[in-house]
Amino acid sequence: MRAVTWQGRHKISVDTVPDPKIVNPRDAILKVTSTAICGSDLHLYDGYIPGMRAGDVVGHEFMGEVVEIGAESPLSIGQRVVVPFTISCGNCFFCEKQQFSACDNANPSETRDASEMMMGHAMGGAFGYAHLTGGYAGGQAEYVRVPYSDVGPVVIPSEMPDDDVLFLSDILPTGWQAAVNADIERGDTVAIWGCGPVGLFAIQSALLLGAERVIAIDHFPSRLKLARDMGAQILDYTQVDVREALDEMTGGIGPDACIDCVGMESHGFTLDNVLDQVKAQLMLTTERPHALRQAILACRKGGRLSIPGVYGGFADKFPLGQLMEKGLTVKSGQTHVQKYTDELLDMIREGKFDTTSLISHHASLEDAADMYRNWHDRQDEYTKIVLKPALARGVVQTRDQLAMA
Amino acid sequence: MTAAAIGVVATGAAIAVGIRKFSDTGDATSRISTDAPHWVLHKPSQRTMFGKSVLINRPRQEVFDAWRVDRFAEFMENVVSVEIEGADVARWHIKAPAGREVTLINRITKTDPGKAIFWQSDPSSDIANSGEVRFSDAPAGRGTYVTLILAYSPPGGELGRLAAKLFQREPEIQARRDLYRFKQLLETGEVTTNASPSGR
Ligand SMILES: NC(=O)c1ccc[n+]([C@@H]2O[C@H](COP(=O)([O-])OP(=O)(O)OC[C@H]3O[C@@H](n4cnc5c(N)ncnc54)[C@H](O)[C@@H]3O)[C@@H](O)[C@H]2O)c1
Ligand SMILES: [Zn+2]
Ligand SMILES: [Zn+2]
Numbered sequence: 001m002r003a004v005t006w007q008g009r010h011k012i013s014v015d016t017v018p019d020p021k022i023v024n025p026r027d028a029i030l031k032v033t034s035t036a037i038c039g040s041d042l043h044l045y046d047g048y049i050p051g052m053r054a055g056d057v058v059g060h061e062f063m064g065e066v067v068e069i070g071a072e073s074p075l076s077i078g079q080r081v082v083v084p085f086t087i088s089c090g091n092c093f094f095c096e097k098q099q100f101s102a103c104d105n106a107n108p109s110e111t112r113d114a115s116e117m118m119m120g121h122a123m124g125g126a127f128g129y130a131h132l133t134g135g136y137a138g139g140q141a142e143y144v145r146v147p148y149s150d151v152g153p154v155v156i157p158s159e160m161p162d163d164d165v166l167f168l169s170d171i172l173p174t175g176w177q178a179a180v181n182a183d184i185e186r187g188d189t190v191a192i193w194g195c196g197p198v199g200l201f202a203i204q205s206a207l208l209l210g211a212e213r214v215i216a217i218d219h220f221p222s223r224l225k226l227a228r229d230m231g232a233q234i235l236d237y238t239q240v241d242v243r244e245a246l247d248e249m250t251g252g253i254g255p256d257a258c259i260d261c262v263g264m265e266s267h268g269f270t271l272d273n274v275l276d277q278v279k280a281q282l283m284l285t286t287e288r289p290h291a292l293r294q295a296i297l298a299c300r301k302g303g304r305l306s307i308p309g310v311y312g313g314f315a316d317k318f319p320l321g322q323l324m325e326k327g328l329t330v331k332s333g334q335t336h337v338q339k340y341t342d343e344l345l346d347m348i349r350e351g352k353f354d355t356t357s358l359i360s361h362h363a364s365l366e367d368a369a370d371m372y373r374n375w376h377d378r379q380d381e382y383t384k385i386v387l388k389p390a391l392a393r394g395v396v397q398t399r400d401q402l403a404m405a
Numbered sequence: 406m407t408a409a410a411i412g413v414v415a416t417g418a419a420i421a422v423g424i425r426k427f428s429d430t431g432d433a434t435s436r437i438s439t440d441a442p443h444w445v446l447h448k449p450s451q452r453t454m455f456g457k458s459v460l461i462n463r464p465r466q467e468v469f470d471a472w473r474v475d476r477f478a479e480f481m482e483n484v485v486s487v488e489i490e491g492a493d494v495a496r497w498h499i500k501a502p503a504g505r506e507v508t509l510i511n512r513i514t515k516t517d518p519g520k521a522i523f524w525q526s527d528p529s530s531d532i533a534n535s536g537e538v539r540f541s542d543a544p545a546g547r548g549t550y551v552t553l554i555l556a557y558s559p560p561g562g563e564l565g566r567l568a569a570k571l572f573q574r575e576p577e578i579q580a581r582r583d584l585y586r587f588k589q590l591l592e593t594g595e596v597t598t599n600a601s602p603s604g605r
Contacts (some may be wrong), residue, residue, distance in 0.1 A: 005604035015604040024595040055605035072594070091592040093462050093547060104460075105589045108597045109582035125599075137601030145601065148593070 002389070003057045003141035004368040009047030012372045014365065017057065020137065020145035025072035028149035030064035030081065034162040035140045035365075037061075037375050037385045038170060039196050039263065040129070040310055045372055048264055048280075048312060051114060051130035058128040059140025059387075060085035061169040063162060066153075073149040081153035083146055084337035085170045087125035087136060090151035100124070101334035106147070107134045118313070124334065140368060142389050154341045163356045163402075164348055166386065167201070172348075172355065173340040174308050175201025175261075181306035181331035182257035184209045189250050191215045191298060192232070193291040194261035195223035197384050198308055200358050202259050203232045208352060211257075215249060217242055217291075219267070220380040226358055237268070243298045254300035263309030266290035272317060279316060287315040296322050307332035358384045362402065366393035444554050454556040455577050461588045462548040469519045469540045471591055472551075480586035480596060483579065494527070507531040532557055551587070553580055 003017045020029055038061055043049050063082040066075045075081065088100035095103050106125025107115065115123040115132040125147075128138015137144065146153060156165050175198050182190055190211045192202050195218035206214045207230075216232035218224050224234045235245050246255055264287045266273060273290040280288060292307065296319045299305055305328050323330070348355060360383040363371050367387075374382045391397075397405070439446070444456025461468050474495060478484050485498040485506060493513040501507050510527040511534070525535040536555030543550050589597045 001602070003602065003604065007604075013604070017602040017604050020602050021600070023598050023600045026593070026595060053603075053605070055603045057601065057603055089589075089593045089597075091462060093460060096462065105593050105597055108599050109585040109589075111599065112585065113578070113581075125597075135599045135601065137599075137603060141602075147597070 001142035002365060003137070004059060004365065004387075005054075006044060006052055006056045006058050007054050010045060010373075010376075012045065012058075012369045014368050015055075017141075020143050022068055022070045023145070024147060025070040026148050026150055027070040028066050028073045028075050028146045028153070029068035030062075030083065030139075030144050030146060031067045032062050032064040032139055032142060032144055032389055033080075034064075034166045035059050035062035035387050035389075036166060036169075036171075037140075037368075037371060037387065039198060040170075041372070042376060043264060043310060043312070044130070045376055046265065049130050049132075050118075050312065051132040051135075053131065053135075056128070056130070056135070057137035057141050059138035059144075060127040060129055061166065061171070062127075062139025062144065063156070063166050063169065064139075064144070066149075067143070069149065075149050075153060075155075080156045080158065082156060082165050082168045082341070083127070083139065083144075084152045084154075084168075084173075084341060085126050085129075086152075086334060086337045087127065087134060087147055088151055088338055089148050090338075094124075095151070098336055098339040100336040100338040101126075102336075111135050126334070140365065140387060142365070152338055154345060156345075160349070163359060163386065165345065165355070167197070167355050168337075168341050168344055168348075170335065170337065171197045172201050172344055172353065173337045174198050174335040175203075176205040176340055176344060177333075177335045178202040178259050178261065178306050178308040179205035179209050179211075181304075181308075182206065182209075182259055183304050183329070183331075184211050184257060186210060187212045188256040189213045189215065190257045190259065191217065191246055191255035191295070192259045192261055193217045193295055194263075194309065195220070195227040195232075195234075196261060196379075197358055199223075199259075199261035200226055200230055201353070202261050202308070203227055203230045204353055206257075206259070207231050208347075215246065215255065222360075222380050223383055226383060229357065230354060242294055246298045250300070254298050254303065256300055257304040257306065258295040258299045259306045260292045260295050260309040262291035264288060264311045266292070276316065287311050287313065289315045289318065293317070293319055296326075296328065299326065299328055301326045303328055305330045308335070310334075356402075357399075359386055359402065360399045361385045362388055362391065362397040364391040364393050364395055365389040367396070442552075444552075454554065455580060456552060456554040457577075457581050457584055458550050458552040459584050459588050460543055460548060461551055461591050463591050465540050465542050465549040466519050468549045468551060468591060472522065472538060472540075472587075480590050481583045482586070509534065551584065553584055555580065 001019050005015050066079045086101040087106040088103040089105040092104040101124045103124040111131050112122035123133050125134035127136050188211050190206045195216050203214050214232040216227035217235045219236050219238045228234050266288045268290045276288040365387045371385050483500040488496045497509040499507050508531050510530040511524050513524050515523040521539045523537040526533050534557035539552040541550045586596050
């Protein structure tokens with residue numbers, strides 16, 4: 001089959017690799033119909049995620065049609081399913097607590113040691129995301145093997161198009177969990193850093209969960225426009241001092257909850273971020289947590305900090321004293337996708353989410369290398385890319401064309 | 406071979422291998438007492454004993470019953486075969502590097518039904534070893550804590566060299582991995598694998 005492989009920093013290629021096979025009784029194999037590129041894939045692309053090996057098949061946001069099942073899979077051939085990016089057994093202590101991304105069985109014996117050494121305890125499993133999370137092939141491919149197919153896959157009614165439901169695989173539940181973790185109360189102002197796909201779903205979720213007002217921060221005009229269309233007030237951090245603006249919009253107390261939807265590759269030309277960039281180059285730090293630092297300082301005393309943005313290791317100049325002295329509550333983590341998918345599918349069906357207007361491009365799987373480059377270099381124009389194995393090489397459908405179709 | 410193997414060695418043989426047992430002794434003046442389990446006393450590099458615990462989300466009796474000679478090959482990576490030699494004695498054929506095999510002859514010295522199994526190797530075993538596997542209830546219906554404790558003293562000679570090479574790091578790693586595979590099997594019904602295509 002054809003598959004998108006990681007070959008090194010800023011090197012993505014599309015190769016012919018062996019087809020996946022059913023290995024365990026609970027497995028299923030999908031023929032992929034849609035697969036998106038994520039902000040998390042950018043961290044891989046930029047070489048910030050340890051444990052990648054050249055040749056790894058990437059992609060953790062995908063859906064498709066069931067083409068093969070193991071003896072104990074409850075799925076049937078031909079069903080359309082969306083697959084959570086977290087691989088979770090459904091049986092362990094963590095899965096029973098619905099902490100699916102912490103599953104203690106999905107990361108195989110052979111790969112869990114390294115992540116245990118790094119994190120203190122072994123990480124859970126994920127598709128297409130390095131050997132620290134199990135070394136599973138991803139779904140930016142024609143076919144993919146899905147373990148525990150009785151736990152993750154969400155069966156999609158035939159009348160719902162791929163674009164409406166694809167993001168159940170990651171960014172919709174991630175934005176939702178980010179807002180849930182912000183413990184929103186009546187009258188709350190919620191500030192959200194980053195208007196990428198995760199931020200855009202966090203905005204919608206925070207409003208649905210009762211936020212009085214959401215203030216979204218970024219600097220790309222098209223992303224800020226999407227944020228405003230989704231109901232947020234917006235701040236362009238190149239035009240204002242973000243903290244001052246947030247204070248002045250909240251009578252001086254700061255937002256009640258702050259959500260970091262930026263992660264380890266924060267932009268910004270302030271001194272802390274420039275130093276982080278230098279240190280990251282020298283491998284002295286793994287993170288550039290500029291937005292997170294700002295969120296901690298901006299948050300009101302006793303407020304809540306929710307961190308869906310991905311970090312990989314140790315951060316420098318982390319405002320720990322500020323976090324403590326202000327008495328902030330912090331919640332974070334990879335998303336427990338399986339916990340939310342049923343509820344969110346219903347909400348999509350009821351029209352509560354705009355899941356499609358962030359999609360800027362459909363492209364062929366064959367053009368993945370170009371699309372990764374665009375996703376990295378042209379973030380204003382490329383707000384979400386969906387790769388379609390069925391599209392011929394070179395065919396690109398833009399937002400305007402998609403809207404007309 | 407592997408710790409698995411050693412873990413495997415779960416069916417013990419007769420001789421006393423003179424393996425030092427840690428106990429929480431020490432005179433009260435020089436040491437404060439601790440509630441930590443005996444296998445974590447001292448720095449890892451100073452231990453001649455290895456112990457590892459996992460939480461398995463299944464009832465204790467079920468977990469105990471599954472720890473059976475005829476199932477070991479399902480989750481112990483380096484076991485080639487196990488021959489039962491008598492009531493409590495088993496002969497283990499374990500994979501070793503360079504296509505070699507070592508044989509362990511181990512005797513179960515004591516069984517506390519539902520709770521623990523102890524073993525010790527026979528003098529004719531290639532590697533002297535002893536150990537135990539314990540099963541205890543985790544709190545509030547969370548399942549079972551399974552602890553594998555093992556000790557071994559590589560004999561001299563060619564095999565000793567080989568065994569030492571095999572055992573210096575490997576047993577710990579392998580025992581841990583085998584324990585996780587045991588957990589996977591009991592909890593999920595499968596041994597987890599990332600078997601995946603790649604462009605390598
Ligand atoms: N927790 C999870 O399970 C999970 C799942 C998916 C994605 N993520 C993470 O969420 C983060 C966002 O993902 P995405 O797909 O939206 O990525 P993205 O790269 O498309 O979006 C990030 C946005 O942050 C903006 N930004 C950068 N620096 C900023 C700053 N200083 N202030 C305000 N905005 C700033 C960028 O301009 C960009 O629009 C990533 O770190 C990703 O890895 C986490
Ligand atoms: Zn993602
Ligand atoms: Zn699990």
